[in-house]
Amino acid sequence: MTAMRPRRSVLYMPGSNARAIEKAKALPADTIILDLEDSVAPEAKAEARNQVATAVRAGCFGAREVVVRVNGPDTPWAEDDLAAAIAAGPDAILLPKVSDPGAIRAAEARLTAAGASDRIRLWAMIETPLAILRLDAIAAAASGPGARLACLVLGTNDLAKDTRARMVPGRWTMLPWLLTALAAARANGLDAIDGVYSDLSDADGFRAECEQGRDIGFDGKTLIHPNQIAAANEAFAPSPAEIEAARGIIAAFERPENAGRGVISLDGRMVERLHAEMAARTVAVAESIAGRM
Template sequence: MAQPQTMSSTLRMIRPRRSALYMPGSNARALEKARTLAADVLILDLEDAVAPEAKALAREQVAAAVHAGGFGPREVVVRVNGLDTPWGADDFAAICPAGPDAILVPKVSSPAHISRAASSMALTETPSRTRLWAMMETPLAMLNAAAIGTAAADPANRLECFVMGTNDLAKETRARLTPGRAAFVPWLQACLAAARAHGLDIIDGVFNAISDEAGFRAECEQGRDFGFDGKTLIHPSQLAVANEVFAPSAEEVARARAVIDLFAMPENRDKGALQLDGRMVERLHADIGRRTVAIADAISRLG
């Protein structure tokens, strides 16, 4: 059983994941451009964005790009094809030894899918730092979210993050992705609760209307308010809004520092609740504040 993480150890491991941009692995120019984009996470895609006849070329190009590096502070994640497809085993064999920051496994529906993927990573001499991320995009994943999250308790599974696959979920459930995503709210929140219960990050699904900036901003704000760490993106034009919305504002950081400083005063160290600017704050608000400050500091280090 994995040991529970302390607040201080969790804060040391924080990485901003405000924006996670899908890049098709079959497009060599896109892979090169990725090194210059202001994305927190680059998801080099071998699955949905790549036609069957281009799978082998995409695998070769992505493996070479990961080996070459040069992505700076960006987190590099490769979405492979599932192990139950004709391309999955070859994807794991080629990509895992290259050592991306994470392998993103599609259509995870049970803890067994996590264990199988982790075993494949172990068999391909994957560097220990490479984590496993899970696409949550099937009806079974929605029903099994809590069980899938329990896989994080075993360090051998490397599980670190859930990624919502709302387009696939819409296809499989026949629910419509309308403004406000009313049909999807229970599933989004179930996956978020499962992620947080097991110490995982979770990234919201994509917004398909690239030219609708107002709609995109509204959905980013919804995801932020729900508690997501960031949003998956399908076009570089969406980066600026996602990075803005999922970053703490200057006012939030200032208030977080004020709460932390208030409880750090010698006369307040034994107190559980205090007043600040006419509002009651508790020690849990200091914990929240420390994470807010840590995220803001991590973002500032990205340059």
């Protein structure tokens, strides 16, 4: 298995804040989302757009993945945002409030018409009740000619607002939606990023939610402050014990006597070939993270 791009920590940075954008170039986050939507006031949209486009073109973000979140198609800033983002050439463009695959196809058409590089991917925010009901169709937009969809991002605060669900410890009110989004992403070969944790004073609660997201299967978590990066990076990375165990499983299946076997005995337990595939992914993630150091 080839190395993959880690997305443990996905930090939103307001596009209107030049100091924050500059600071992002030195932060240990895997991904930086330069935001033109929620964090930018209406009167600052145009300036933020220009500032973000300039920063993306200038680069200097190192190994960090750079994503631009544009405003939604029902806003007066959408067309200019998308045009500026395409011209700047980030790693991905994050589309907000995606409720059907049409929004993704429309953005793909704009990218194609502009002759944009194939490397520019699309990410989709899943943050409306309608998006939850249409998750299969949205995630399936990752297939077909010209498909660019690479990642689903959960907008849990917006989901809470629109459904009136309460944000409670353990998030049992949202688990069905989180799990459905994760299943839709995996069924279509997509990454999936968990929603934000808004209480910056509750480090223990944040860490617990990171661990929950990891255990559900998310690739990482969206963040609202640099202070959250370290905990997210730790939670969504394989531990040394997990890496050691994974290497042991891989080595066991590579022994000549186990060639072609679907099940083997290792350290007193039965291990299937699928566990070797899971182990290979664990090692690939660990090596990808190590390569960023």
